[in-house]
Amino acid sequence: MQKLLIAIPCFNEEENIESIYQRIISDINFKELGLEHEILFIDDGSKDHTVDVFKKLSDAHDDVSYISLSRNYGKETAMVVAFDYFHHDALIIMDADLQHPPVLVNDMVKLWRLGYDDVYAKRNKREGEGWFKIKTSQWFYKLLGKISKTPVTPDAGDFRLLDKKVVVALRSLRESQRYTKGLYNVVGFKKVAIEFDAAPRLHGKSKWSFRSLVNLALEGITSYTTAPLRISTFLGFIVSAFAFIYMIYVFIKTLITGPTQSGFPTIVILVLFLGGCILISNGILGEYLARVFMESKNRPLYFIEEKHTHDQKKDN
Ligand code: UDP
Ligand code: MG
Numbered sequence: 001m002q003k004l005l006i007a008i009p010c011f012n013e014e015e016n017i018e019s020i021y022q023r024i025i026s027d028i029n030f031k032e033l034g035l036e037h038e039i040l041f042i043d044d045g046s047k048d049h050t051v052d053v054f055k056k057l058s059d060a061h062d063d064v065s066y067i068s069l070s071r072n073y074g075k076e077t078a079m080v081v082a083f084d085y086f087h088h089d090a091l092i093i094m095d096a097d098l099q100h101p102p103v104l105v106n107d108m109v110k111l112w113r114l115g116y117d118d119v120y121a122k123r124n125k126r127e128g129e130g131w132f133k134i135k136t137s138q139w140f141y142k143l144l145g146k147i148s149k150t151p152v153t154p155d156a157g158d159f160r161l162l163d164k165k166v167v168v169a170l171r172s173l174r175e176s177q178r179y180t181k182g183l184y185n186v187v188g189f190k191k192v193a194i195e196f197d198a199a200p201r202l203h204g205k206s207k208w209s210f211r212s213l214v215n216l217a218l219e220g221i222t223s224y225t226t227a228p229l230r231i232s233t234f235l236g237f238i239v240s241a242f243a244f245i246y247m248i249y250v251f252i253k254t255l256i257t258g259p260t261q262s263g264f265p266t267i268v269i270l271v272l273f274l275g276g277c278i279l280i281s282n283g284i285l286g287e288y289l290a291r292v293f294m295e296s297k298n299r300p301l302y303f304i305e306e307k308h309t310h311d312q313k314k315d316n
Pocket of ligand 1: 205
């Protein structure tokens with residue numbers, strides 16, 4: 001029988017875990033689909049009783065495993081834990097807050113059986129999310145789509161079914177500055193979208209602050225494309241071209257009307273403008289260099305504090 005792994009990254013989700021487990025069991029027709037399943041909860045360094053709830057669930061049910069990380073690494077890294085643990089036929093990743101309806105998995109599995117390797121859920125509307133968050137994320141995807149060769153699909157999150165092939169491919173990408181939404185497109189494979197209405201979070205608050213979203217956006221751009229480097233080169237060319245034309249203009253003007261003393265404002269403007277361009281280019285270079293530095297350390301992506309599975313094969 002084919003085996004499905006459902007992986008759920010959790011960061012301070014003690015109130016949601018029982019509900020998501022119940023919903024998975026009640027909403028997904030494992031029997032009808034002819035699927036064995038394992039549910040892997042990944043604790044991303046929670047400060048609350050998340051791990052205790054894992055323990056309770058896993059003691060009571062044979063299909064629940066958990067891995068607890070040594071600290072909070074962020075969802076992007078928590079997902080790598082799922083890729084590494086994976087030894088099944090397909091992987092589903094979903095959020096713990098029930099924003100991703102488990103019932104959709106039934107249709108995802110059907111599409112997978114039709115031969116698709118990456119069935120991704122696409123949000124129709126976002127309930128419980130502010131206008132600002134929706135707009136900024138739209139702008140971000142537009143920008144990213146314009147500047148990168150393998151565009152990121154807007155409104156498609158990490159709620160997906162991935163075939164073994166895709167997971168093995170993703171597992172081989174060990175970069176520490178991760179932007180997984182981009183990586184799905186980097187590895188390729190046959191993709192298909194399935195639409196759903198995202199529900200509001202069940203309990204608790206979103207773990208993403210505005211700052212962490214800005215960071216993720218920067219991560220998205222700098223780890224996914226080198227377009228900004230080119231933009232700064234273009235900017236340099238354009239500014240130099242203007243400076244050159246201006247130089248010729250001043251030269252000819254001086255020939256015709258003779259030397260003049262004026263022009264201080266022009267100099268100040270030019271110096272400030274060029275200074276700004278140089279600083280921006282330096283900053284962009286620095287962003288990339290910092291990433292080279294981080295990757296060159298080649299550290300393991302995460303450390304496991306505790307692991308409990310019912311799968312003897314993988315217990316170690
Ligand atoms: N999450 C995580 N580590 C973090 C932040 C979040 O594992 O550092 C998990 C979180 O528990 C949830 C999922 O990632 O299951 C999505 O988080 P959240 O609902 O806060 O994000 P949003 O839905 O607002 O994008
Ligand atoms: Mg959420």
